[in-house]
């Protein structure tokens with residue numbers, strides 16, 4: 001047994017309602033590894049979960065934490081002992097906001113030597129999402145032009161950098177306070193609250209764009225689809241605009257998916273897809289292999305300096321409430337990261 005600290009989301013609460021709890025973590029069993037967490041991220045998903053608005057969140061209470069980076073401290077039967085002392089990243093969906101966790105060893109992806117754990121953390125869920133949407137779904141070629149909504153956010157800023165690395169021109173929507181950041185990452189910034197957003201996009205892409213990456217959902221997704229040129233692809237991957245709308249957490253996503261399927265069947269020469277990082281059988285070897293390959297690619301780009309980690313702020317794990325407040329303030333660019341104290 002190892003003593004640990006974890007953050008509990010007890011129900012629908014304000015960030016200050018998050019609880020810091022002491023717990024014990026059992027020794028790892030067959031196929032499992034015990035990981036000392038060095039960094040875990042605050043994602044948009046937790047903003048939805050604390051409102052009870054995430055599509056398939058577990059029942060309260062639970063420990064949030066979509067992803068983490070940490071070092072293996074012990075392994076169970078069937079896991080190579082050589083993993084002990086090595087640093088890995090993992091996608092957890094929940095449970096990452098803890099100082100020590102036990103995970104399937106098959107879910108661990110190696111972090112290259114010399115990469116700071118907090119910097120590596122910024123590209124786990126964000127990096128896999130951005131990589132898979134760009135390279136596996138939209139498959140945009142060099143020289144193309146794309147529209148990225150939320151270009152200052154965790155996924156958005158990573159997607160923008162991956163696209164620029166492939167010589168893809170990026171138009172990025174963000175609040176004006178983030179335009180310098182978006183410009184600094186090589187994209188053309190546009191205010192997402194502009195009353196005629198399509199006209200602003202067409203000033204830079206008169207014939208439309210090759211792909212739109214839309215996490216906003218709601219009525220604006222119609223503009224996203226209409227901005228595509230023939231052969232273009234809409235990748236919808238969230239419903240941020242309905243975060244504060246009362247009612248079902250699932251209905252907005254189901255409506256969105258139905259609309260995308262309808263568009264995708266229409267003979268317009270344009271594609272429309274909903275991306276979900278968990279699509280596929282999570283425990284299937286092929287799913288894990290694809291995830292490990294894509295995250296490995298992104299971590300390698302971070303290690304060689306092609307990607308710059310967008311760390312908005314670092315908070316001790318026990319200050320998760322303040323971290324969530326900051327993440328929700330709309331003032332940050334990049335990812336807010338929780339760092340457990342080494343002794344916890």
Ligand SMILES: NC(=O)c1ccc[n+]([C@@H]2O[C@H](COP(=O)([O-])OP(=O)(O)OC[C@H]3O[C@@H](n4cnc5c(N)ncnc54)[C@H](OP(=O)(O)O)[C@@H]3O)[C@@H](O)[C@H]2O)c1
Nearest residue numbers: 043044150153154155175215237238240241275276277330
């Ligand atoms: N489908 C999947 O598998 C998958 C995986 C990962 C993430 N996601 C989704 O990706 C999105 C981004 O996640 P993240 O962790 O990168 O979030 P994040 O770092 O908090 O960034 C959110 C971004 O969205 C912008 N935004 C917030 N509300 C908006 C609205 N109503 N209209 C337009 N823009 C809005 C924010 O702009 P300001 O800063 O100006 O407010 C910010 O740029 C979320 O919707 C999340 O659910 C989906």
